[in-house]
Structures are given as C-alpha cells and as structure tokens.
C-alpha cells in the first residue's frame with residue numbers, strides 16, 4: 001500500500017520538470033505547449049512516413065487539379081514564411097521540406113505532416129469546389145504543422161506511455177511504439193481512433209490560424225464557413241482528419257466567424 005502511494009510523489013516532480021523545461025509557444029495564438037521532441041527528430045520521422053505514403057498511394061493523373069493544389073500550397077507557404085520572418089520566428093521553419101501532392105483516393109481527406117509534407121486526396125476536391133476551397137483546407141492543414149500539433153501530441157503520448165524514461169532512450173529502445181505514436185500524432189490512418197487530449201483545441205487553433213494563413217496568401221477567408229458547411233453536409237463516413245474530434249459543425253462555424261475580423265485584417269485580394 002505504502003509503495004503505491006509513494007510512487008507518484010517520486011515521479012511527478014520529474015514529469016513537472018520536463019514540462020517546465022520543454023515549453024514552446026504557438027505562433028499567432030501565443031498558446032504555450034508541451035514540446036519535448038526536437039523538431040529535427042520529428043521531421044525525420046515525418047519524412048520517412050511521407051515517403052511511405054507516396055510509395056503506396058498513387059498520385060492523381062489530373063494535371064489541372066494537381067497544379068491547383070501545388071499552386072495553393074506554394075502561395076500559402078510563401079505567406080507563412082513571410083509572416084514567420086516578420087515575427088522573427090523563421091527558426092521554427094528550419095529543416096522544412098515543403099511538398100504538396102494530390103493523391104488518387106476517394107477519401108475526403110488532406111493532411112500536413114511536420115516539416116511541411118502535404119497530401120490532398122482527390123475525394124476532397126468536390127467539396128473544395130475550386131481554389132478558394134482548397135485554400136481553406138490547405139491553410140488548416142499547414143496550421144497544424146506550424147503550430148507543431150504533431151509534436152505536442154507526440155510529447156504528450158511519450159510522457160503518458162514512457163513517463164520518466166528519457167526521450168532518446170524511448171526512441172532507441174522502443175522503436176515500434178514510438179513509430180506508432182508518431183503516426184497517431186501526425187493524424188495518419190486508422191490509429192487516430194486512439195485520441196490523445198487537446199484534439200478539439202488543436203482543431204479550433206488550426207481553424208483560426210488557417211483562416212489567417214489563407215487570407216495572407218490572398219484567398220478570401222469568407223469562403224471558409226461555406227466550405228465547412230459543405231463538409232458537414234457531405235455526411236457519410238468521415239475520414240481521420242475530419243472525424244469526431246473536430247468541434248461540432250455549428251461550433252466550428254461560429255468560431256470561424258469570430259475569427260473573421262482578425263483574418264480580414266491580413267486579407268489582400
């Protein structure tokens with residue numbers, strides 16, 4: 001009995017130390033977040049997984065749509081880079097290897113992994129209804145990467161699973177588990193069902209930042225609520241990135257409208 005009671009007393013200060021020592025700040029929102037994984041390490045895991053996805057999923061053969069996805073991605077990338085430079089935050093983009101691909105798949109999905117690796121699935125294009133809709137999704141997904149949501153989720157997962165074990169020890173001794181954790185944290189595949197905390201917060205934050213990013217890139221942010229309404233109306237089986245961890249559709253649209261004055265300040269047609 002005694003042992004059980006005393007154990008946390010020994011462990012908790014250690015965990016608290018790690019948290020205090022490993023905080024980062026999200027651009028734009030200024031939220032403090034847990035960050036115990038060096039971005040270089042996160043990016044190399046992300047690049048491996050992205051390469052695997054490209055090996056197993058066919059690229060779209062629709063040249064026009066592919067060009068549109070790449071164009072929107074490049075425009076938002078430039079806007080984000082300019083903003084981060086103005087804020088003195090370019091260091092947070094170091095190691096980025098931006099890439100935008102359109103994959104042939106019925107799934108209504110898109111995502112951006114740490115380091116700027118973006119995939120759109122052709123299944124989401126009918127809901128996008130053109131370039132502005134693609135910009136809504138692109139802004140949202142890139143915001144997840146810029147806000148380091150993958151790193152934050154993985155940091156939380158590591159603390160939960162391995163507790164006091166040092167990070168490098170966990171990565172070298174438990175490669176399978178850390179790999180699984182990474183694909184969960186990066187919102188890939190079916191493992192997303194193992195929901196880690198903060199998901200709704202991450203979604204709202206990505207909505208807010210994404211709205212601003214699309215506006216900075218010259219896309220009208222007022223297109224966003226209509227896109228999410230179309231997404232909500234699409235119904236059916238929702239894919240991982242747009243599953244139940246997202247805020248309810250009504251909440252999302254209300255919050256988007258609250259963010260609109262902010263986003264419009266950055267908007268230059």
Ligand SMILES: [Zn+2]
Nearest residue numbers: 140203206241
């Ligand atoms: Zn999202």
